[in-house]
Amino acid sequence: MRPIYVRLMDRLYWLCIGIGIVSVVCMTLLIFAGVIMRYIFLIGANFAEPLSIFFAVQLTMYGAAACLRAGVHLRLTLFVDMLPERLRPLPMHLVQLLLGAIGVFMVIYGQSLVRTTWFQAYPEFVYVRVGFVYSAIPISGLFTVLFVVESWLYPQAMAQELEDEARHAEKFAEEEARRLTL
Amino acid sequence: MGGAFAPVVLLGSLFALLILGMPIAYALGVAALVSAIYVGLPLEAVLLKVSDGVDDFALLAIPFFVFAGALMAEGGMARRLVAFANIFVGFLRGGLAMVNILSSMFFGGISGSAVADTSSIGSIMIPMMKKQGYEDHFAVNVTITSATQGIIIPPSHNAIIYTYAAGGTISIAQLFMAGIVPGIMIGLALMILAFVVATKRNYPKGEPVAIRDAARITWEAIAGLFTVVIIVGGIIGGIFTPTESAAVAVVWAFLVTMFIYRDMGWRDLPRALHGVIRTVAMVMIVIGFAASFGYMMTLMQVPAKTTAFLLQLSDDKYVILMLINIMLLVLGTFMDMAPLLLICTPILLPVVLAVGVDPVHFGIIMMLNLGIGLVTPPVGTVLFVGCAIGKVSIEKVSRHLWPFWFVMIAVLLLVTYFPVFALYLPSLRYPGVSY
Amino acid sequence: LEIKSSDVHPMGYPTTDAIEYMGQLLSDWTNGRITIKIFHSMQLGGEKEALEQVQLGALEMTRVSVGVVGPIVPDFNVFNLPYVFRSLDQMHNVVDGEIGTALLDKLSAGGLIGLGYMDAGSRSFYNKTKAIETPADLAGMKIRVMQNPIFVDMVNALGGNGLPIAYNELYTAMQTGVVDGAENNPPSYESGKHYEVAGYYTIDEHLMVPEIFVFSKKVWDTLDEVDRQLIRNASVLAARKERELWAAREKASMDILREKGVTIVENVDKTPFIEATKSVREKHGADYADLLKRIEATK
Numbered sequence: 026m027r028p029i030y031v032r033l034m035d036r037l038y039w040l041c042i043g044i045g046i047v048s049v050v051c052m053t054l055l056i057f058a059g060v061i062m063r064y065i066f067l068i069g070a071n072f073a074e075p076l077s078i079f080f081a082v083q084l085t086m087y088g089a090a091a092c093l094r095a096g097v098h099l100r101l102t103l104f105v106d107m108l109p110e111r112l113r114p115l116p117m118h119l120v121q122l123l124l125g126a127i128g129v130f131m132v133i134y135g136q137s138l139v140r141t142t143w144f145q146a147y148p149e150f151v152y153v154r155v156g157f158v159y160s161a162i163p164i165s166g167l168f169t170v171l172f173v174v175e176s177w178l179y180p181q182a183m184a185q186e187l188e189d190e191a192r193h194a195e196k197f198a199e200e201e202a203r204r205l206t207l
Numbered sequence: 208m209g210g211a212f213a214p215v216v217l218l219g220s221l222f223a224l225l226i227l228g229m230p231i232a233y234a235l236g237v238a239a240l241v242s243a244i245y246v247g248l249p250l251e252a253v254l255l256k257v258s259d260g261v262d263d264f265a266l267l268a269i270p271f272f273v274f275a276g277a278l279m280a281e282g283g284m285a286r287r288l289v290a291f292a293n294i295f296v297g298f299l300r301g302g303l304a305m306v307n308i309l310s311s312m313f314f315g316g317i318s319g320s321a322v323a324d325t326s327s328i329g330s331i332m333i334p335m336m337k338k339q340g341y342e343d344h345f346a347v348n349v350t351i352t353s354a355t356q357g358i359i360i361p362p363s364h365n366a367i368i369y370t371y372a373a374g375g376t377i378s379i380a381q382l383f384m385a386g387i388v389p390g391i392m393i394g395l396a397l398m399i400l401a402f403v404v405a406t407k408r409n410y411p412k413g414e415p416v417a418i419r420d421a422a423r424i425t426w427e428a429i430a431g432l433f434t435v436v437i438i439v440g441g442i443i444g445g446i447f448t449p450t451e452s453a454a455v456a457v458v459w460a461f462l463v464t465m466f467i468y469r470d471m472g473w474r475d476l477p478r479a480l481h482g483v484i485r486t487v488a489m490v491m492i493v494i495g496f497a498a499s500f501g502y503m504m505t506l507m508q509v510p511a512k513t514t515a516f517l518l519q520l521s522d523d524k525y526v527i528l529m530l531i532n533i534m535l536l537v538l539g540t541f542m543d544m545a546p547l548l549l550i551c552t553p554i555l556l557p558v559v560l561a562v563g564v565d566p567v568h569f570g571i572i573m574m575l576n577l578g579i580g581l582v583t584p585p586v587g588t589v590l591f592v593g594c595a596i597g598k599v600s601i602e603k604v605s606r607h608l609w610p611f612w613f614v615m616i617a618v619l620l621l622v623t624y625f626p627v628f629a630l631y632l633p634s635l636r637y638p639g640v641s642y
Numbered sequence: 643l644e645i646k647s648s649d650v651h652p653m654g655y656p657t658t659d660a661i662e663y664m665g666q667l668l669s670d671w672t673n674g675r676i677t678i679k680i681f682h683s684m685q686l687g688g689e690k691e692a693l694e695q696v697q698l699g700a701l702e703m704t705r706v707s708v709g710v711v712g713p714i715v716p717d718f719n720v721f722n723l724p725y726v727f728r729s730l731d732q733m734h735n736v737v738d739g740e741i742g743t744a745l746l747d748k749l750s751a752g753g754l755i756g757l758g759y760m761d762a763g764s765r766s767f768y769n770k771t772k773a774i775e776t777p778a779d780l781a782g783m784k785i786r787v788m789q790n791p792i793f794v795d796m797v798n799a800l801g802g803n804g805l806p807i808a809y810n811e812l813y814t815a816m817q818t819g820v821v822d823g824a825e826n827n828p829p830s831y832e833s834g835k836h837y838e839v840a841g842y843y844t845i846d847e848h849l850m851v852p853e854i855f856v857f858s859k860k861v862w863d864t865l866d867e868v869d870r871q872l873i874r875n876a877s878v879l880a881a882r883k884e885r886e887l888w889a890a891r892e893k894a895s896m897d898i899l900r901e902k903g904v905t906i907v908e909n910v911d912k913t914p915f916i917e918a919t920k921s922v923r924e925k926h927g928a929d930y931a932d933l934l935k936r937i938e939a940t941k
């Protein structure tokens with residue numbers, strides 16, 4: 026049984042991924058609809074662009090928090106790997122601390138940004154508040170902090186999932202190779 | 208702003224954080240925050256840039272490229288393209304190596320990502336090559352170097368990132384057209400190399416493909432390759448904007464994988480989408496934080512100062528390009544492509560514009576150069592993925608990389624010093640382009 | 643005090659040159675104590691981003707189109723209505739007078755100090771097929787407009803099809819016939835080389851949208867009264883300078899267009915255009931009826 030905090034973080038992770046999936050699907054449909062409207066119905070679709078940009082911002086911010094938990098962000102491990110084994114946790118903890126700090130920054134200054142721009146509406150699409158777009162910054166910042174705390178308490182939380190993914194990829198490759206005859 | 212020491216704070220903290228192993232995106236963000244505190248800028252402005260950095264309609268093509276690429280990969284596109292490439296080059300000496308390179312040319316077009324290409328084509332081709340007696344390091348090296356074609360053969364999300372980093376002033380259509388010839392040059396050069404090595408080591412030939420099989424294979428491959436036609440044709444023909452083309456291509460890729468190929472079921476979709484979200488978020492957050500970082504660089508006038516400095520060294524076009532190429536090759540061995548494009552383009556573009564280099568040509572030079580960085584040790588994403596798939600050590604692969612590296616450098620130099628390779632195609636269509 | 647000012651245009655453009663002139667004035671008056679550093683060509687981002695940075699106090703100044711401040715002070719949206727001004731003189735009288743000043747004052751609620759207005763010319767139609775003399779000539783034509791429902795409705799009201807597509811795709815879009823034409827001021831039409839693919843230009847002046855330059859209220863509040871007055875004075879002179887520069891630029895562009903053999907329809911009768919777009923002013927101007935009346939009453 027996984028600890029309760031880890032299970033909570035699992036939920037949060039899938040919430041982030043879910044927001045991302047909804048965003049990318051909506052973006053595709055919106056822009057595709059815009060093209061159809063222009064070519065078939067000869068009307069310009071004003072909503073497609075600002076709305077898809079809104080979704081792109083959400084996808085980026087929440088998706089990035091999820092990537093942090095899964096440990097898939099691009100990073101340079103060369104120098105850390107050169108350290109002797111027992112010293113390696115040091116830079117790792119420092120990085121976690123800084124990631125936590127940037128999460129806190131995102132929460133504090135992000136919500137001040139949201140307040141500054143809350144009453145501004147997009148010219149093309151009055152229902153989307155500029156501040157609402159930016160709300161992804163403080164909220165995903167909060168998620169970042171929670172994920173950093175998890176990585177401190179339970180460093181191996183995602184290990185199983187990553188292993189499963191790797192195994193799936195290998196199986197998929199084998200299957201593809203089997204079906205291919207040259 | 209903030210005196211002479213401010214750029215040192217900005218760049219110094221970035222390097223320190225990268226060495227510590229911090230994710231590149233967040234390292235850019237923390238460096239921007241630290242220097243904003245140093246010069247007393249409101250910190251909201253830094254965060255504002257993160258969101259505004261991705262708030263750009265042209266960038267929306269990136270999620271769609273990734274999405275279309277993932278649908279194709281999970282739907283069995285790689286396998287079909289390998290079979291398709293086999294028709295043309297499989298029967299030659301070292302046929303599988305040629306097939307590997309040619310299918311990368313096709314697949315790289317669709318996915319636009321060298322990593323996706325390495326994992327899709329590589330996971331099929333490397334085991335197959337090993338089984339037929341190719342050395343494992345050779346199989347991996349062929350895979351990873353040919354995968355870099357995808358970066359410049361259109362469509363390419365790196366081309367989108369370059370035009371974005373250049374301030375949106377460069378036409379994506381022109382950049383796409385400019386990438387075709389250099390991309391094919393890399394492929395041809397690698398094929399010649401592979402043929403020479405195969406003859407020397409007596410690697411096997413494949414069987415010619417029967418006409419009836421060839422027809423079926425071609426039909427299946429063309430359905431998938433039409434994705435590229437939609438994107439590239441839509442953009443170059445001015446029918447769609449790049450973003451629209453990419454979205455239409457996603458819809459097409461979806462229809463092909465679900466209703467023509469039918470390798471992938473509805474139940475496989477969430478897994479594919481999960482991967483898409485992670486890849487997209489990873490790239491986009493780098494763009495976001497790089498925008499904050501770039502904002503601080505501009506306020507501190509780092510680009511302007513670098514331009515002045517480099518032009519002081521020389522105002523000769525060829526010398527400047529050589530200096531930049533060497534610098535990028537070195538940086539590329541440590542850093543990934545997207546962050547380098549985002550950080551270096553605003554700094555270097557004014558320099559090359561000042562000595563009369565075409566910005567489209569320079570984009571191709573940068574992408575070729577940084578593409579080489581992806582396979583060069585010590586740090587190369589494509590190298591790492593290739594070694595993991597081939598189950599060969601990085602040391603062993605790297606020891607045998609040099610002939611491939613040499614070939615790629617040769618193409619880079621040709622494209623750098625003979626702009627005609629990049630600019631001939633765009634010049635046919637755009638009156639302003641000359642070489 | 644170094645004033646950081648942002649603009650999307652490159653140096654050598656009327657707006658950037660006017661701000662540069664403003665910096666020279668301030669520097670002369672204060673012996674170099676106050677200067678302006680211009681970040682041109684979108685170095686610090688587009689208009690919306692620059693405006694938000696000014697609101698936050700990260701930038702001191704920026705020059706933007708009124709479309710971008712519409713979300714902060716909706717009254718500015720009236721400038722986006724077709725034929726809200728009958729002539730350039732009327733526009734100048736409105737923005738230089740009480741109405742213009744009152745609008746700038748409203749910006750302080752959004753953390754901005756409105757310094758003044760700049761000219762951005764009048765927008766007119768161009769297309770690749772024929773000379774447009776009356777709205778009837780626009781029938782069925784696909785015209786590219788900026789991303790805003792008002793402009794789509796405007797073209798539709800005139801009988802054409804308004805299509806919002808990105809500016810940097812426009813040249814190819816006209817070349818390949820995705821759209822038949824577009825609308826813009828003479829300098830943009832000329833410098834974008836759009837006359838190469840769309841050689842008919844009708845000076846119907848359907849839109850006359852001024853631009854504004856604003857100062858950060860956060861920073862303004864830290865300045866003493868003397869410096870504020872110096873900045874105000876320099877702004878007035880900069881705005882005047884910009885008008886001259888703009889007029890000169892527009893004339894230069896028209897000369898080039900004539901030289902290139904563009905078919906230019908001048909002295910067009912605006913009345914049918916004004917009448918055809920009445921519904922657009924009524925629909926999108928409903929919330930500003932009073933303001934519209936006061937503008938109309940201005941000579």
Ligand code: NA
Binds near residue numbers: 315317319
């Ligand atoms: Na590609």
Ligand code: NA
Binds near residue numbers: 307311328329349
């Ligand atoms: Na390959």
